[in-house]
Amino acid sequence: MNQFARTTPKLPAGYRLVQLDTVDSTNDEAKRRADMGEPGPLWIWSARQSMGRGRAGRQWTSQVGNLFASLLVRLNCPLQTASQLALVAGIITYETISKLIAYEGRSKLLIKWPNDVLLDEEKIAGMLLENLGTPGDRRSAVVIGTGINLASHPEGLPQPAVSLDAYGMSVAPAKALEVLAATTHEWLQRWDEGATFPSIRRAWLDRAGPTGRKLVVQIGSERIEGTYDGLDLEGALKLKTEGGKRTIAAGDVFFTS
Numbered sequence: 001m002n003q004f005a006r007t008t009p010k011l012p013a014g015y016r017l018v019q020l021d022t023v024d025s026t027n028d029e030a031k032r033r034a035d036m037g038e039p040g041p042l043w044i045w046s047a048r049q050s051m052g053r054g055r056a057g058r059q060w061t062s063q064v065g066n067l068f069a070s071l072l073v074r075l076n077c078p079l080q081t082a083s084q085l086a087l088v089a090g091i092i093t094y095e096t097i098s099k100l101i102a103y104e105g106r107s108k109l110l111i112k113w114p115n116d117v118l119l120d121e122e123k124i125a126g127m128l129l130e131n132l133g134t135p136g137d138r139r140s141a142v143v144i145g146t147g148i149n150l151a152s153h154p155e156g157l158p159q160p161a162v163s164l165d166a167y168g169m170s171v172a173p174a175k176a177l178e179v180l181a182a183t184t185h186e187w188l189q190r191w192d193e194g195a196t197f198p199s200i201r202r203a204w205l206d207r208a209g210p211t212g213r214k215l216v217v218q219i220g221s222e223r224i225e226g227t228y229d230g231l232d233l234e235g236a237l238k239l240k241t242e243g244g245k246r247t248i249a250a251g252d253v254f255f256t257s
Contacts (some may be wrong), residue, residue: 065151
């Protein structure tokens with residue numbers, strides 16, 4: 001018997017849901033269904049993942065009681081525009097967690113470029129976006145994967161992690177998905193397939209804290225130290241370094257003291 005049978009979350013109109021007890025990766029399942037012609041928008045939600053992934057193929061620890069969900073959505077915009085969803089996804093997760101936690105904890109939330117969410121300096125959620133189209137396509141298919149540490153969190157990571165349970169907050173995955181789905185729908189409408197990206201960029205900046213914070217960016221074997229200087233007009237990270245200003249389009253970001 002599917003353990004989700006009595007815990008089906010309510011989704012916004014037009015969205016469908018596939019509920020699984022276990023899967024290798026919710027993102028991979030969404031991609032397989034896209035390859036078979038699934039039109040979306042479709043949520044894939046699983047109680048556990050055997051091969052959960054983060055950025056750069058890193059393992060995402062997938063313990064039962066946390067949220068693992070991916071949305072397959074098809075868009076009427078090219079791949080370059082669809083890449084703006086990296087910032088939109090960060091806002092979505094930030095707002096989802098803000099709605100799930102006690103009011104006094106919201107001031108401790110922060111987005112770390114491009115879309116990790118930290119609670120009091122520790123990672124509580126991450127996103128993995130995968131574009132399924134090619135640069136020449138005028139339409140895009142995108143998978144937006146979300147992992148939120150509700151009941152537990154991994155230890156010993158370069159970026160310390162935390163869960164809502166560690167703060168004494170108990171949130172069921174079904175409830176978290178319901179809030180995530182509603183928030184995703186809201187911000188996808190606001191983004192309007194890139195038509196309002198300047199306001200999305202501003203909303204992201206408002207949730208990322210002040211400039212001047214020390215950062216380390218790892219790009220392959222290159223390590224870049226500097227201070228956070230906001231975003232450029234395309235959403236890339238701006239960094240002030242001893243050698244001058246740098247613009248970062250991809251890389252792993254770590255806060256330093």
